Amino acid sequence: MGGQITISIWLFTLLVVIAGIAVLDRVLIPSTRWFLRRRINRVLDEIGTRLDIEIRPFQLTKR
Numbered sequence: 001m002g003g004q005i006t007i008s009i010w011l012f013t014l015l016v017v018i019a020g021i022a023v024l025d026r027v028l029i030p031s032t033r034w035f036l037r038r039r040i041n042r043v044l045d046e047i048g049t050r051l052d053i054e055i056r057p058f059q060l061t062k063r
Helices: 009-051
Strands: none
Touching: none
């Protein structure tokens, strides 16, 4: 029950890279997208009030 399991360094590196990509895909990219969308909509609202025109908020295309 207390034995060790050894893996080669290239396999460990591959697993770390795959885990890093998964973290980027599931956590960091959606939060960054939300942050940028919020800032863009705020800028569009500010431009709309200064120029007295209606600009639609930033929208992503549907899949």
